Amino acid sequence: MIDAFLNFDFIRYSFISGVLVGLIAPLIGAFIVVRRLSLIADALSHVTLGGISMGLFLMSISPLFASINPIWFGIIFSIAGALLIEQLRTEYKHYQEIAIPIIMSGGIGVSVIFISLANGFNQDLFGYLFGSISAVNMSDLFTIIIITLIVLIFVMLLYKSLFVLSFDEEYSKVIGMPKWIQLLFIVIVALVISASMRVVGILLVSSLMTLPVATSMRLAKGFKQLIALSIIFGELSVIVGLILSFYLNISPGGIIVGLLIIELLASIAYSKVLIKKGGYHLESRRSHSNIEE
Numbered sequence: 001m002i003d004a005f006l007n008f009d010f011i012r013y014s015f016i017s018g019v020l021v022g023l024i025a026p027l028i029g030a031f032i033v034v035r036r037l038s039l040i041a042d043a044l045s046h047v048t049l050g051g052i053s054m055g056l057f058l059m060s061i062s063p064l065f066a067s068i069n070p071i072w073f074g075i076i077f078s079i080a081g082a083l084l085i086e087q088l089r090t091e092y093k094h095y096q097e098i099a100i101p102i103i104m105s106g107g108i109g110v111s112v113i114f115i116s117l118a119n120g121f122n123q124d125l126f127g128y129l130f131g132s133i134s135a136v137n138m139s140d141l142f143t144i145i146i147i148t149l150i151v152l153i154f155v156m157l158l159y160k161s162l163f164v165l166s167f168d169e170e171y172s173k174v175i176g177m178p179k180w181i182q183l184l185f186i187v188i189v190a191l192v193i194s195a196s197m198r199v200v201g202i203l204l205v206s207s208l209m210t211l212p213v214a215t216s217m218r219l220a221k222g223f224k225q226l227i228a229l230s231i232i233f234g235e236l237s238v239i240v241g242l243i244l245s246f247y248l249n250i251s252p253g254g255i256i257v258g259l260l261i262i263e264l265l266a267s268i269a270y271s272k273v274l275i276k277k278g279g280y281h282l283e284s285r286r287s288h289s290n291i292e293e
Contacts, residue, residue, distance in 0.1 A: 010136060011246070013137060014199070014242060015242055016141060017144045017198060017199055018238040018242050019239070020148045020195070021144065021198075021208065022208070022234040022237070024148050024151045024152070024195065025192055025196050025208040025209045025212075025234060026208070026227075026233065027151065027155060027227060027231060028155075028189055029041070029209030029212065030216075030227045031166045031185070032210070033210055034167060034213075035167075035169070038209075039097075039100045041206035043100045044103075044193045045107075045205045046104050046107035046202075047077050047078055047081030047103060047104075047107035048075075048190075048193055049074075049111045049128070050108075050110030051070075051078065052128050053125065054077070054110070055068065056125055057114045069140070069143070070128070071140060071143055071194060072143075074197065074202075075143075075190070075191065077107075078190035079187050081103050082186040083186065083187070084099075085099045085103050086182065127198075128201065128202055129201050129203050130204065131198065131200045131204070131252045131253035131256075132198075135198060136199070144195045144198070147191045147192065147194070147195040150191065151192060165181065196208055199242075199253075199256075200252065200253040200256050201251065203253070204254070204256070207256075207257045208260070211261065211264055212231070212233040212234040214264055215230070215233050215263045215267040216233060216267070218271035219267055219274075234260075236263070237260045240255075241255040241258075
């Protein structure tokens with residue numbers, strides 16, 4: 001494995017990308033889960049698939065698009081889908097959750113159309129769907145690095161605002177929190193999904209954003225600890241998953257998700273033991289007012 005890492009560029013690209021994705025996906029996922037928008041990752045991943053399939057279709061019919069990385073089509077579609085979700089949540093104020101299945105359905109429909117026009121699945125599309133250790137190139141790595149820097153700067157500068165927005169959206173409106181923070185957050189979510197799809201695949205990317213957080217909720221005693229544990233569990237699953245996928249010669253997405261499930265089951269078992277001994281965890285608290293920042 002070490003020899004392959006030193007001798008093959010695509011192995012280095014994959015592992016560097018995996019480490020970055022293992023950082024930003026659970027980081028943003030913590031805010032999504034606490035805000036009760038876990039399914040938004042699924043919706044945007046399907047919208048991203050529509051952009052990717054469109055990009056691959058255009059590449060197959062015109063040499064003009066051959067030099068354009070399909071990931072950029074996915075990013076554009078994902079950002080557009082994120083903004084549409086936010087707009088629909090405004091339109092359906094009393095049924096905001098309906099915005100997610102609407103956009104998800106649209107994303108699936110667009111994907112089916114372009115996949116059919118491109119005469120079905122090919123190896124490139126399969127790699128986008130389930131992740132591929134050999135598919136990450138220098139262009140993908142550069143894009144992921146840029147997105148990682150954007151996400152980290154965004155969270156560091158606006159952490160307190162994101163904390164308030166995640167735990168009490170109504171209170172954020174009362175105190176006059178600027179609307180652009182909410183819109184920018186949803187765009188950041190779209191960027192993270194686009195960055196993660198090369199490692200875990202479009203269909204499994206939501207798992208990397210939500211499962212580490214679900215695992216950490218059984219152990220954490222505060223929100224900052226929740227974020228830290230989520231990143232640790234995410235990184236552990238990604239790194240081990242990429243190593244196993246290299247030796248087993250299979251797509252890394254399924255292995256990574258399997259490891260995340262194992263972590264979740266272990267944390268549930270451990271938390272039950274902890275509660276019996278008089279301990280507590282973040283998920284067991286009933287009131288937002290009791291949650292430590």
